[in-house]
Amino acid sequence: VKKPWQTISKGHKSYDLVLKLQLGIRFSVGKPSSKQSMKLWPSDFNPREKFWTRFPPEGSKITHAHHSSEFRWKDYCPKVFRHLRKLFGVDPADYVNAICGTDYLTELSSPGKSGSLFFLTQDDRFIIKTVRKCEVKILIRMLLNYYQHVCKYENSLLTKFYGVHCVKPIGGHKVRFIVMGNLLCSEYGIHRRFDLKGSSHGRTIQKREEEIDETSTLKDLDLNFVFHLQKPWFKNIMWQIERDCEFLEAEGIMDYSLLVGFHFSDDLSDSKMETYPARYMDGREELIQLGANVPARAEHVYQGSNFEHLPSAGDKFYKVVLYFGIIDILRDYNFSKKLEHAYKSLQVDPSSISAVEPNLYSRRFRDFISRVFVEDD
Ligand code: ATP
Ligand code: CA
Ligand code: CA
Incomplete structure (x- = not known):
């Protein structure tokens, strides 16, 4: 049986790639110039702001x-x-x-269908x-607006990006990450x-109950x-999801998900649960995280009933701590997606598949979330 999470030590197929990206990141973050906190200029967001460095095994003046x-x-x-990392503490x-x-x-182990590796x-x-290259392009294209968005909304639930890089071995293919x-x-x-998109077609893990962990x-x-949320949490979360979806819509993005994880917390003391909003100190400033440590009650319902309005399974509630955010935001409604849509709509109800226009996608996404997150009474 293949273990779902593998340690990348010597002999692992990704070991060499990881070694290279560790060398690169140590170099980039540790650069003397990167220690000064400099003002950002519009030119820093220019897609041409990219820098190649050579890493020969014997080392060089700078590596x-x-x-x-x-x-x-x-x-x-x-x-x-560098500024984003600072902003995110x-x-x-x-x-x-x-x-x-x-x-x-x-x-x-390849959690998505795209073939991306995750470390x-x-x-x-x-x-x-x-x-993929197109994903880097989209991120760099939206970077200025993304930067402004996360500056404006410190509670944004969008994925926090800390860096974009590329490794090109001599004689090998580029790997972007x-x-x-x-x-x-x-x-x-x-x-x-x-991983929730608000679409139903093919949206199941296809595993037997006992294989799920x-x-x-x-x-x-x-x-x-x-998930039943207390009023202030519920309000703020729904409001923030609206703002984040507006941003994604304006950028023409689709196919993103709300990733929701939770901990059954019956063993937790109440005092820990009721803090609002969850705060932690990073030494200098207090950061609020809307998508982490959220106390909620999880009501057990029939599988898939968020789509089909089945009756609930009976009032079975669990106390949980929720974590969530919006992931996989680097796909726009491009030509290939349009093709996929046209092809699939011949077979199934078009509104049930994940490739739809960004505004439709966003509406369906928010509709679904408002059935999954409800206000506690
Ligand atoms: P596809 O395009 O087929 O949906 P993908 O390869 O682009 O897949 P993602 O959707 O980005 O992959 O992520 C796949 C899974 O990896 C998610 O469902 C989630 O479990 C995990 N994951 C991705 N990003 C994060 C993140 N920022 N934090 C925690 N888990 C994540
Ligand atoms: Ca995805
Ligand atoms: Ca993807």
């Missing part, structure tokens, strides 16, 4: 010697991401340590995802995780809970 083969390393808009030393320190990264840091804070925040980073274990990412049709 250390290493045990991997020679490669080139590219940084996209590094100054912007990520300390540069912690960042480098988590990704490039002595702790091994873990590979999550998780040991401290659970960061996820590295390999992405993004570093982002792990939404399900929790001091409590996550017992269940759901806390590492499985379940989907819309597998969802057998409705």
